[in-house]
Amino acid sequence: xxxxxxxxxxxxxxxxxxxxxxxxxxxxxxxxxxxxxxxxxxxxxxxxxxxxxxxxxxxxxxxxxxxxxxxxxxxxxxxxxxxxxxxxxxxxxxxxxxxxxxxxxxxxxxxxxxxxxxxxxxxxxxxxxxxxxxxxxxxxxxxxxxxxxxxxxxxxxxxxxxxxxxxxxxxxxxxxxxxxxxxxxxxxxxxxxxxxxxxxxxxxxxxxxxxxxxxxxxxxxxxxxxxxxxxxxxxxxxxxxxxxxxxxxxxxxxxxxxxxxxxxxxxxxxxxxxxxxxxxxxxxxxxxxxxxxxxxxxxxxxxxxxxxxxxxxxxxxxxxxxxxxxxxxxxxxxxxxxxxxxxxxxxxxxxxxxxxxxxxxxxxxxxxxxxxxxxxxxxxxxxxxx
Ligand code: AMP
Numbered sequence: 001x002x003x004x005x006x007x008x009x010x011x012x013x014x015x016x017x018x019x020x021x022x023x024x025x026x027x028x029x030x031x032x033x034x035x036x037x038x039x040x041x042x043x044x045x046x047x048x049x050x051x052x053x054x055x056x057x058x059x060x061x062x063x064x065x066x067x068x069x070x071x072x073x074x075x076x077x078x079x080x081x082x083x084x085x086x087x088x089x090x091x092x093x094x095x096x097x098x099x100x101x102x103x104x105x106x107x108x109x110x111x112x113x114x115x116x117x118x119x120x121x122x123x124x125x126x127x128x129x130x131x132x133x134x135x136x137x138x139x140x141x142x143x144x145x146x147x148x149x150x151x152x153x154x155x156x157x158x159x160x161x162x163x164x165x166x167x168x169x170x171x172x173x174x175x176x177x178x179x180x181x182x183x184x185x186x187x188x189x190x191x192x193x194x195x196x197x198x199x200x201x202x203x204x205x206x207x208x209x210x211x212x213x214x215x216x217x218x219x220x221x222x223x224x225x226x227x228x229x230x231x232x233x234x235x236x237x238x239x240x241x242x243x244x245x246x247x248x249x250x251x252x253x254x255x256x257x258x259x260x261x262x263x264x265x266x267x268x269x270x271x272x273x274x275x276x277x278x279x280x281x282x283x284x285x286x287x288x289x290x291x292x293x294x295x296x297x298x299x300x301x302x303x304x305x306x307x308x309x310x311x312x313x314x315x316x317x318x319x320x321x322x323x324x325x326x327x328x329x330x331x332x333x334x335x336x337x338x339x340x341x342x343x344x345x346x347x348x349x350x351x352x353x354x355x356x357x358x359x360x361x362x363x364x365x366x367x368x369x370x371x372x373x374x375x376x377x378x379x380x381x382x383x384x385x386x
Contacts, residue, residue: 012207012306013079015039019304020078020100022071022092024051024060026350026360027281027297028084030289032057034297040305045074052350053084068095075099082258082304086112086279087159103207103304104258108279111254115157115188118277125253127246128273130265131191135179144189145172151192154178156185166224168192193273195265199233201243202285204259204299204309205251212299212309214292216243217284219263220374225358229284229321230374231291231314239270246274259300261285283323283360288312290346290365291319316367320374322381324362329355334384339364342380 013019019035021028024046032042032053043059044051054060063070066089075081075096082103083093090113093106111121119129133144135154149172156165167178169189179187199216218233219226235243247262261282265273285296294302294310302309328334339345349362366377 013040014305017041017079017305018043018058018077019301020045020074020081020096021053021057021084022046022065022081022088022096023084024048024053025084026052026352028053029056029350030286030295030348031082031084031281031297031300034289034295035301038298038301038305040301043074043078045071050353052352055351065089065092068092071095072099075102080304080306082280082300083109084280104254104256104260104279108254108256108258108260112277112279113158115155116186119188121254122250122274122277125249127249128271130193130273130275133189134186135175135189136186138176138179141175141179144175148172148189148191152189153192154182154187154189156182156187158186193265193275194267195273196268197234197266198263198275199235199239199243199266200229200261200263200282200284201247202259202261202282202288202296203244203247203251204296204303205256206303206309207257207306209252210309211248211251212294212312213244213247214285214288214296214312215314216240217287219284223358225325225360226283226323228323228374228378229287230371231287231319234371235266236270239266239272242270242272246272250277258303259296283363284321286348286363287319287321287365289348291316291367317369318371318373319365319367320371320377321363321365322377323360324349324364324381324384325357326355326359326361327357328381328384329361330357331386333386335386336384338383339380342383344368345377345380 018041021044024044029052042057044053044057045061047064072095076099080101081096133147152169154167198219203213205211216233218230220228261278263275281296289295293313346365366373
């Protein structure tokens with residue numbers, strides 16, 4: 001689906017303006033690279049000394065996220081603010097909003113920072129989510145057991161990512177021990193969804209309400225961390241259309257200006273259940289850098305600047321991305337030459353100094369004619385460890 005091309009909004013930020021990013025990880029880094037190509041300057045705000053984004057931006061401010069004076073100063077020094085991870089405190093987004101447009105708004109950030117708020121927000125918009133029960137204290141155990149008697153997955157309501165803060169439950173007897181193990185904090189107990197596959201849609205919405213949606217990505221997880229993304233997802237046209245409709249409803253319903261990703265489960269019937277929202281570009285959309293006319297990061301830059309969105313067409317019939325986790329470094333620096341020798345393989349490394357197991361260090365993208373690209377990408381990755 002291509003966006004309609006329109007003239008920039010009055011007040012659009014033109015190349016040469018400075019876009020500010022809260023957060024300095026790989027998503028900020030890839031955003032900065034895309035924004036630079038369009039001629040923007042990029043400033044990043046992070047509490048780290050040398051986060052991945054800081055190595056490729058015009059300016060890096062190192063300060064704590066809860067130092068609202070520094071946040072205000074940063075926002076006043078740029079033309080618009082965006083963020084690259086959702087755990088930016090709400091007060092930080094609010095402090096920035098007083099000095100520059102924050103896109104997407106703090107409302108979307110607030111909703112996606114907490115699984116209960118997110119599920120309630122999705123339900124309010126009429127979007128399908130898994131059956132769930134809230135557990136804030138032991139008095140909720142009985143109700144939760146009645147609501148989700150069988151297999152479940154307990155997730156902390158706040159600050160979860162990549163399967164962190166989660167426990168799988170065989171049945172309701174395990175509710176109490178799981179809740180204690182997770183630190184006796186507010187959690188959501190979800191029914192296990194018997195999905196056939198997992199997909200995601202990355203969508204962008206401009207200041208004028210223009211929407212651009214990529215065709216769905218298909219995601220394979222290992223240990224609850226994204227391992228491989230295949231594009232296009234192997235789903236029917238009806239499922240694809242339904243996934244787009246869900247994304248459109250959320251983008252319009254929250255009046256998003258920016259990019260978001262919705263992760264969904266596909267049931268054997270083709271029906272969809274929304275799992276999670278990321279209020280920013282997403283790991284599953286990284287292959288758009290190589291495989292699509294405008295990448296998810298370019299869309300973010302365009303949306304944040306108030307410019308028309310880019311085309312979401314692909315430049316190849318199929319593409320796959322595999323993550324490169326720190327585990328590949330177990331016996332030393334991976335054999336990069338082995339991957340670089342492979343024709344058409346695109347290597348992306350995030351400039352992280354320390355490789356830890358499970359840490360996302362980079363990714364590889366491969367393009368081709370069919371879904372065999374996923375296997376090829378995995379095979380190339382298997383050449384890397386020493
Ligand atoms: P999350 O952190 O919520 O994205 O969960 C990480 C992964 O765990 C998902 O990508 C799924 O593979 C799996 N998962 C999460 N919730 C459920 C569920 N309700 N039913 C089945 N699998 C799930």
